[in-house]
Amino acid sequence: MKGQDPAAPALSLSAFLRALRERQSPAEFGLAGGSRRRTPGLRREEVAQLCGLSVTWYTWIEQGRDVSVSAAALSRLAHGLRLSRAERSYLFEVAGKRDPERPSTRDDPPEEILACVDAIDGPAYVLDRTWRARRWNAQASLLFAGWLDADGEKNLLRYIFLRPEARTLILDWTSRARRVVAEFRAAVTAYSDDPEIRWLVEQLRRESPDFERCWDMQGVLAREGGERAFNHPTMGYLHYQQVSLSLAGWSDYRLTMLLSAPRLGQSASCSA
Numbered sequence: 001m002k003g004q005d006p007a008a009p010a011l012s013l014s015a016f017l018r019a020l021r022e023r024q025s026p027a028e029f030g031l032a033g034g035s036r037r038r039t040p041g042l043r044r045e046e047v048a049q050l051c052g053l054s055v056t057w058y059t060w061i062e063q064g065r066d067v068s069v070s071a072a073a074l075s076r077l078a079h080g081l082r083l084s085r086a087e088r089s090y091l092f093e094v095a096g097k098r099d100p101e102r103p104s105t106r107d108d109p110p111e112e113i114l115a116c117v118d119a120i121d122g123p124a125y126v127l128d129r130t131w132r133a134r135r136w137n138a139q140a141s142l143l144f145a146g147w148l149d150a151d152g153e154k155n156l157l158r159y160i161f162l163r164p165e166a167r168t169l170i171l172d173w174t175s176r177a178r179r180v181v182a183e184f185r186a187a188v189t190a191y192s193d194d195p196e197i198r199w200l201v202e203q204l205r206r207e208s209p210d211f212e213r214c215w216d217m218q219g220v221l222a223r224e225g226g227e228r229a230f231n232h233p234t235m236g237y238l239h240y241q242q243v244s245l246s247l248a249g250w251s252d253y254r255l256t257m258l259l260s261a262p263r264l265g266q267s268a269s270c271s272a
Contacts, residue, residue, distance in 0.1 A: 013094045014064040021047050051080030071097045109250045122259050129252035130196055131156045161208040171229050182219030
């Protein structure tokens with residue numbers, strides 16, 4: 001396509017669609033095969049028919065012409081060609097479009113995935129895309145007093161901004177809270193139209209002037225690991241190395257681990 005790096009054909013939408021078409025079996029779509037086919041897989045006109053698209057328009061895309069491809073058209077291609085979840089995600093990625101049918105992850109991942117926190121030697125928890133804790137181990141429950149050790153709200157943002165325990169547990173609370181909001185904004189950009197996320201942000205803006213100030217700063221930062229320190233009411237000063245990972249197959253879920261690290265000076269910054 002126009003403007004693409006010719007040295008990177010694997011990232012070409014046209015090359016990807018052509019490869020998809022050529023490896024599809026006509027029989028799987030109820031189409032006749034046979035020796036009369038000059039090329040493997042489906043014909044361009046067959047793809048266009050299966051996906052409800054113009055043959056000419058689809059041909060132009062495959063030829064790499066400078067044509068506009070909408071998210072709706074990509075959805076038709078994904079459905080018509082029966083793409084897997086990974087293939088659909090890649091299709092939208094190389095086309096530079098947001099998938100209007102992003103997989104929902106409102107339900108918990110399988111139990112065996114969530115249970116991974118129990119095998120971690122240190123505080124660990126799993127957050128969903130609203131940053132609500134879905135699973136945590138005993139060490140995390142002990143560390144995060146007022147969040148994971150009690151019934152009720154398990155949202156990390158609500159804990160940081162609305163629970164007094166967080167302000168004493170988290171050293172350098174002001175800078176860490178500001179960074180957490182910037183990380184949350186970056187994490188939910190693809191879901192800005194999600195009613196649950198919009199409700200959470202609006203509620204926090206009403207209930208916490210600190211959150212409102214942080215949110216209005218428009219900061220955007222990637223969620224990163226690093227040194228984390230806490231001033232626990234019974235265990236005293238604690239220092240960890242934080243690692244945060246996305247769960248394979250459930251990209252909206254993040255596993256956070258706090259691993260043992262050598263004790264540093266009291267000036268170390270910390271985070272939940």
